[in-house]
Amino acid sequence: MTQLVMPNDTNYLGNLMGGNLMKWMDIVGAMCAMRHTETSVVTASVDNISFSSPIHLGEITTLTACITRVFNTSLEVYVEVYAEDVQAGTKRRCNDAYLTFVSLDAANKKPSPTTPIVPETEMEQERYDAALRRRQLRLILGGRMKPEEADDLAALFNRSS
Ligand SMILES: CC(C)(COP(=O)(O)OP(=O)(O)OC[C@H]1O[C@@H](n2cnc3c(N)ncnc32)[C@H](O)[C@@H]1OP(=O)(O)O)[C@@H](O)C(=O)NCCC(=O)NCCS
The missing domain is CATH 3.10.129.10 (Hotdog Thioesterase)
Known part of the structure; x- marks a missing residue:
């Protein structure tokens, strides 16, 4: 546009x-x-x-x-x-x-x-995977998810390395 x-x-x-x-x-x-x-x-x-x-x-x-x-x-x-x-x-x-x-x-x-979408390129796949974490964060901020339910988001902060 x-x-x-x-x-x-x-x-x-x-x-x-x-x-x-x-x-x-x-x-x-x-x-x-x-x-x-x-x-x-x-x-x-x-x-x-x-x-x-x-x-x-x-x-x-x-x-x-x-x-x-x-x-x-x-x-x-x-x-x-x-x-x-x-x-x-x-x-x-x-x-x-x-x-x-x-x-x-x-x-x-x-x-x-x-209808779902299927990522094709590496960039599309990266954005697709990270979308789950972004979704969890916005649902927590929007009061629609409890922080303890956000598995993917927690995994990001609980990495051992
Ligand atoms: C957004 C809206 C449709 C959700 O309706 P609802 O009756 O709560 O329906 P649901 O609980 O089934 O949620 C529907 C989807 O919205 C998503 N959603 C609701 N609030 C959300 C938020 N704050 N952030 C991201 N996604 C949200 C839910 O996760 C769900 O997605 P999913 O089906 O892919 O899992 C409703 O709150 C609404 O009409 N809001 C006003 C929208 C508006 O006027 N926008 C500005 C002008 S266009």
Whole structure:
């Protein structure tokens, strides 16, 4: 998804407002999820977003999204953001985030199971494996899982080496 940063997207310093970028990240993530599930989706959670590099008025913002793992009714989407200064001929990576969407069935608008994905590349496999730990962390933070139930997350901290 590509957006030109216009005056009404910015704060008074002339940089893209964080809230507008979060909205675009939510939209690109939702479109990615919808294309996979072929249903309506809702955003269940957004993991940490850090704003390390401001995006300026007049720059072109490109957002990419891909599914990292499907659980049951929910799926994790990885979004990356790039900013391009066309006059300087530069493009930089600005931030990224993991978002979780839930697929809803058409009739009742209730969570409905969706098709799994199969990772193919090494990078896809790494993100797929780590998605389980990220899920456990966000479910704990969301009050939906007890820390003692988070086996994969615990294994990360309890390594002997
Ligand atoms: C997200 C929502 C659909 C979950 O509904 P629910 O009745 O609690 O349903 P369930 O308990 O069956 O959970 C459904 C899925 O959501 C996941 N989920 C719920 N809360 C979550 C959270 N905070 N983070 C990540 N996943 C979450 C569950 O793990 C489950 O996934 P799974 O089936 O893959 O295991 C519901 O809370 C909701 O509608 N929230 C509002 C969404 C919204 O308005 N978003 C912003 C605008 S789009």
